[in-house]
Amino acid sequence: LVVGNLNNPYFSAITMGAYEAFEQDFQLLLTISNPRSIEDPLQALSAIPNQVQGFLTEAWALPLILSSGLSSNIVALDWQETHKPIVSTVGFDLTQGIKDLAKHLLDLGHQRIIYIDADISAPSFEKRRNLLNQFLQEYSNSKIFFQRERSEITLESSASLFADRYREWEALGITAIVCATDMQAFGIIGEAPSLGIKLPVDFSIVGFDDLPLSGVIAPGLTTVRLSGHDLGFESAYLMKSMIKYRRRRAPL
Numbered sequence: 222l223v224v225g226n227l228n229n230p231y232f233s234a235i236t237m238g239a240y241e242a243f244e245q246d247f248q249l250l251l252t253i254s255n256p257r258s259i260e261d262p263l264q265a266l267s268a269i270p271n272q273v274q275g276f277l278t279e280a281w282a283l284p285l286i287l288s289s290g291l292s293s294n295i296v297a298l299d300w301q302e303t304h305k306p307i308v309s310t311v312g313f314d315l316t317q318g319i320k321d322l323a324k325h326l327l328d329l330g331h332q333r334i335i336y337i338d339a340d341i342s343a344p345s346f347e348k349r350r351n352l353l354n355q356f357l358q359e360y361s362n363s364k365i366f367f368q369r370e371r372s373e374i375t376l377e378s379s380a381s382l383f384a385d386r387y388r389e390w391e392a393l394g395i396t397a398i399v400c401a402t403d404m405q406a407f408g409i410i411g412e413a414p415s416l417g418i419k420l421p422v423d424f425s426i427v428g429f430d431d432l433p434l435s436g437v438i439a440p441g442l443t444t445v446r447l448s449g450h451d452l453g454f455e456s457a458y459l460m461k462s463m464i465k466y467r468r469r470r471a472p473l
Contacts, residue, residue, distance in 0.1 A: 223278040231449040238453025301344035318445040323356035331397040333366040379408030403428035
């Protein structure tokens, strides 16, 4: 299993889901790699024994694994149909959740929105951003201002971005900030009090993932639920089937 950062509870949930699905049938080897460094994951892959029967991988690491020639059984996690799959894939159906989010934002009167994207390229992040912008424009009677920003998926990075840019966003009339992940939203929520910003009065904050903290943090976070545990579990279950029947399976 190739993941980017276990400090993020989402990746921890993926790992536990995969572990539970494999049960006692397989040994799960965990590779934690930096998605911003090509050398780092390549070095990690070079140390993996040749008898490994398959890879579960986040989408960003897929090209590296394909170039390694280490395994024919590969499942790409959190894949989206914006990119043609070349291996077996497991991904979320994002459409209904993002439609509901767009309607929710418009019902609250938001017309000027900042979207804080992840700073790594992955099909899921691309689709979240594009679908939200699409549905906001479709459901609104007027043009919606939708501006993209980027940060690392860490509390510190999103907090720093918010501290640097919030005055500019106020001047632009921004009323809502949508983050590609809950972790980025948590960073803004934690930083806001030190800047004299009241949430959700000055800005509404939205995230993706529905991490456990989103239900207890103050103020509460509106979030689109994407279960990391389910993603890991279904990916591992698919891998077990591929190993058993020795063939690639359709996207799930």
